[in-house]
Amino acid sequence: KQEVTQIPAALSVPEGENLVLNCSFTDSAIYNLQWFRQDPGKGLTSLLLIQSSQREQTSGRLNASLDKSSGRSTLYIAASQPGDSATYLCAVWVGLGAGSYQLTFGKGTKLSVIP
């Protein structure tokens, strides 16, 4: 059974710092890996999706990498801002059949960026 672990569980940094969030998964047979942001009491906002054949994806100040063989992904946030404060979730896509995929989530990293 696929398990996803995110380290650290919580992180507090001063504004302007660069930071790295870590995600590891136990079964390398994944289809995609997707990073999300969740604000308190809200749904999930997709940040980046990395296909299993890709090594990284970039969007603005965000860069996500994927190493399938070692079961690891990292999310790099450059020049952090207070608006980046949220919980960041890593999810791996696992096939359900007939073109459907289940996302298996980690518990998330709660990020606080201090002004």
Place this chain on the structure above:
Amino acid sequence: EADIYQTPRYLVIGTGKKITLECSQTMGHDKMYWYQQDPGMELHLIHYSYGVNSTEKGDLSSESTVSRIRTEHFPLTLESARPSHTSQYLCASSGYEQYFGPGTRLTVT
């Protein structure tokens, strides 16, 4: 604008009541999902659908049921709500990515 909607956003209801959580998407996706998230815990898949008239149970056992009569609509029903059903319920649909609705926070008293 293509989006995914959930109603109600918040619901407080007494034990034994029947409730239906609504989910609609305007993205034309065949595949839809329901996830449950307890506070501070991971999301877990409870139901999914490949398309109209297709529903399957997910990893996490749930007393809820779902239906998929129209492509855009994927409601979740609890026939008799209990305090153990208190949680956040998130609906999603997938094309290239999985897109999530804002969630319904359910409290059963």
